[in-house]
Amino acid sequence: MKVAILSESEADEAAIRVLVEGALGRPVELVSKPSLRARGWPSVRQLVPKVIAHLQYRTDADGLVVVADANNSAPHLPGHEEPGGQEPKCRLCLLKGEVARTVGELRPVAGRSLLRTAVGLACPAIEAWYLCGREVGVTERAWEEAMQGKGTPFNRNWLKLKVYGTDRPGIVKCTRRGVEEARRLADVLDELERAFPKGFGSLRDDLRGW
Amino acid sequence: MIKSVEFKYFKVLRDATLPLSQFTLIVGPNGCGKTTALQGLLCLGGKLGISYASVVSAGARKDTPNASVSPRWGKPWDKFNVWFSWVPTLNPRLQFDTGGKPLHEEDLEAVLRELRSIEIYALDARAIALPVHLEAEVRLASDGKGLAGVLDRMRDNHPERFEALNHDLGHWLPEFDRVLFETPQPGHRGILLRTREGGYSIRAADLSQGTLLALTIMTLAWLPDPPSIVCFEEPDRGLHPRLLRDVRDALYRLAYPEGFEEKRPPVQVIATTHSPYMLDLFRDHPDEIVIANRDGDNVRFERLSDRKDLDEILRDSHLGDVWYSGILGGVPDAP
Numbered sequence: 001m002k003v004a005i006l007s008e009s010e011a012d013e014a015a016i017r018v019l020v021e022g023a024l025g026r027p028v029e030l031v032s033k034p035s036l037r038a039r040g041w042p043s044v045r046q047l048v049p050k051v052i053a054h055l056q057y058r059t060d061a062d063g064l065v066v067v068a069d070a071n072n073s074a075p076h077l078p079g080h081e082e083p084g085g086q087e088p089k090c091r092l093c094l095l096k097g098e099v100a101r102t103v104g105e106l107r108p109v110a111g112r113s114l115l116r117t118a119v120g121l122a123c124p125a126i127e128a129w130y131l132c133g134r135e136v137g138v139t140e141r142a143w144e145e146a147m148q149g150k151g152t153p154f155n156r157n158w159l160k161l162k163v164y165g166t167d168r169p170g171i172v173k174c175t176r177r178g179v180e181e182a183r184r185l186a187d188v189l190d191e192l193e194r195a196f197p198k199g200f201g202s203l204r205d206d207l208r209g210w
Numbered sequence: 211m212i213k214s215v216e217f218k219y220f221k222v223l224r225d226a227t228l229p230l231s232q233f234t235l236i237v238g239p240n241g242c243g244k245t246t247a248l249q250g251l252l253c254l255g256g257k258l259g260i261s262y263a264s265v266v267s268a269g270a271r272k273d274t275p276n277a278s279v280s281p282r283w284g285k286p287w288d289k290f291n292v293w294f295s296w297v298p299t300l301n302p303r304l305q306f307d308t309g310g311k312p313l314h315e316e317d318l319e320a321v322l323r324e325l326r327s328i329e330i331y332a333l334d335a336r337a338i339a340l341p342v343h344l345e346a347e348v349r350l351a352s353d354g355k356g357l358a359g360v361l362d363r364m365r366d367n368h369p370e371r372f373e374a375l376n377h378d379l380g381h382w383l384p385e386f387d388r389v390l391f392e393t394p395q396p397g398h399r400g401i402l403l404r405t406r407e408g409g410y411s412i413r414a415a416d417l418s419q420g421t422l423l424a425l426t427i428m429t430l431a432w433l434p435d436p437p438s439i440v441c442f443e444e445p446d447r448g449l450h451p452r453l454l455r456d457v458r459d460a461l462y463r464l465a466y467p468e469g470f471e472e473k474r475p476p477v478q479v480i481a482t483t484h485s486p487y488m489l490d491l492f493r494d495h496p497d498e499i500v501i502a503n504r505d506g507d508n509v510r511f512e513r514l515s516d517r518k519d520l521d522e523i524l525r526d527s528h529l530g531d532v533w534y535s536g537i538l539g540g541v542p543d544a545p
Contacts, residue, residue: 009455037452039490041526073526156494166469167494170459172381173470 001210002031004055006047006066008038011171012126015178016067019129019200020118022186023207031061044068045094049102056106056115063116063210066095067203070123071156075144076198092121092202116210120203123196127159130181132195133188135162139195211478212251212281212439213288219267219277221246228511231498233465236482236511237489237533238502239542243509244482248330248441250279251480254294254304255325262296269507283321292321324438331430332443335419338426341392341400354426358399358414361389361429368434375432380406382424382456389425401425420448424456431460434474440464442481451487458491486530493529496520501533501540512539 003020005013013035021027036051038044048066055061074089086093099117106114122129123140131138138154146154157167163181164173185192193201212230217223222243228236236244252258253265266277280293292306306318330352338354348359365372372389380387383403390402390411402411403421414422427445430436445457463470464477483489492499499514514520517538524532532538 039451039487040493040528042528042531071526072521164469166466168462168466168469170463170470171455172459 001026001028001062002060003028003063003065004031004036004051004059004061006036006038006044006051006064008040008044008069009171009174010035010037011174011178012067013037014175015126015130015182016065016120018179018182018186019189019192019203020065020207022182022189023204024210031055031059038068041068041071041073041091045091045098048095048098052099052102052106052115052117056109060112061115062113063118064099065118065120065203065207066099067120067122067126068095069125069156070121070143070199072124072147075123075140075147076121076202092119092198095119095121096202118203118206118210120206121199123199125156125159126178127156127163128154129185129192129196129200130163130178131159132185132192138162140198211284213284214282215247215250216280216282217243217247217250217278218280219275220250220265220279221267223247223250223509224267224507226509226511229500229513230478230480232476232478233461233495233498234480234500235489235492235498236480236500236502237484238540239504240484242502242504242540244502245443247511248443248480248482250294251281251328251439251441252330253279253302254281254292255328256304257326257328260296260302262298262302265296265302267507281325287317287321290317290321292325327437328439328441329437330441330443331426331445333423333426333445333447335422335448338422339401339414339417341394341398341414344397344399350426350430354422357422357426357429358391358401360433361401362391362399364429364432364434365389365391371432371434375428378428378432378456379403379425382428382453383421386412386421420450420453423448424453427457427460431463436464436474436477438475439478439480442479444483444485445481446483446485446488451485454485454488454491457488486528486534489530489533490528493524501538503539504543514538 005016007013007016038047055064068091070091073091074087076090076092079085080087080090080093086097096119099119103117123143128138160167160169164177193204214230215228217226223246228247238244249258277296278293283290289309289311294304296302332352334353338357340355342356342359344359348356348363350356350360376388385406386403387406388404390404392400392402394400401414404411446454461479465479467474467476496514501512501514503510523537
């Protein structure tokens with residue numbers, strides 16, 4: 001299966017690939033060379049329609065995986081899944097909406113099926129996923145409560161310190177540690193989904209449909 | 211570490227204080243004193259001689275004020291004042307006081323050694339590409355000249371660093387896999403890069419400017435004994451935006467060696483940029499960003515983290531885009 005991954009760094013891309021392979025239960029081949037890359041959140045959202053069209057019409061990609069960081073954005077709530085319940089400040093709603101709209105507008109291409117898509121949101125950053133099973137307090141719920149002023153907040157720099165031993169890690173270390181943790185998590189995806197039911201759960205749900 | 215530098219009537223910096231961290235990225239419009247601030251540091255180390263007439267702010271000479279550059283140190287030299295001053299009738303000179311405490315010669319020598327080690331790199335691809343005459347101690351000049359000698363020495367004296375640099379080369383510039391050397395004439399060294407596909411050796415003079423600039427920044431980051439204070443004029447210049455993350459890593463390797471499993475002492479790094487892409491990479495550390503603002507005849511340096519409304523302003527936006535908009539200052543005046 002040929003897959004494209006749109007994320008915020010090559011380190012994220014390498015780790016997400018491992019998680020996707022774990023969720024699908026088979027290896028994937030990355031389709032695009034050079035790899036797709038977004039410069040943080042505003043770019044991810046702006047690029048998604050262009051990337052989907054590119055993959056559908058100009059490549060033989062079977063699927064696209066999009067994973068962005070939530071940072072301090074509004075949390076995804078159950079009501080957002082209801083018809084008309086999408087929240088404009090929720091990044092998962094925005095990404096899923098943009099992906100669904102764009103895929104809905106794709107023209108069929110002879111000889112190939114419609115591009116499959118899967119969307120995830122790392123809350124607040126992918127390092128939080130890496131700490132699943134290592135730091136009990138790092139969960140989606142803890143982050144949402146922290147955002148509402150109810151708990152001890154952990155921020156991106158704290159997460160980096162925990163994962164990399166420094167809050168200014170180089171890309172080589174980010175990639176090595178990310179892949180290490182993703183390999184560990186690929187064997188315990190249920191645990192990761194329980195800790196991050198919205199951001200990772202969404203990604204895994206989408207991948208179940210592939 | 212130098213915590214800040216005060217400038218008085220030093221060219222465009224009439225009355226300005228530049229706050230510094232272990233790593234500092236200065237952004238601002240052309241002519242706002244970024245390069246001037248770095249020149250001031252070079253004067254402290256005695257590497258740049260400027261006369262009073264050249265240094266004193268335009269229009270200030272008629273009042274014959276003194277011009278000065280005064281660094282403020284962190285511990286253990288926080289009580290130690292040293293400054294470089296220019297007065298109309300005397301030669302420029304370095305002065306110091308110890309705040310009433312007895313002067314320890316070793317402290318003075320250590321401070322002077324730090325100041326003398328300051329280097330400013332404004333890299334020039336043509337200078338980088340030049341073969342060099344081999345000497346026992348080859349240092350990288352401010353324009354990058356001497357790179358072949360520095361790499362040759364690294365290969366011979368620190369082979370593990372040279373191998374690590376080659377590994378970095380393959381990551382930054384995947385079309386190449388190794389630094390090689392040639393002897394264009396007896397006693398000289400030149401650089402070649404070997405292509406990953408085909409194993410062709412490309413002479414430095416035939417490499418792209420961006421490749422040479424990237425190789426030089428990479429080399430600085432892997433030096434076993436870098437200067438203790440390093441300034442970069444626009445290290446992003448000539449490089450693809452996707453390489454900027456690697457440039458940031460190289461600068462951070464210098465400034466925060468422990469995070470990169472380096473054993474050498476940290477280097478204080480000061481860099482300037484006009485690139486919103488470069489700025490974006492420092493969003494998680496606004497304390498490392500200084501915005502230079504021109505306000506009439508004066509220049510004001512402001513640490514980005516001092517903006518109390520920063521989170522509110524940035525929200526979902528790129529830091530570089532917000533800076534470009536002018537909301538954060540540090541942009542050219544309207545015509």
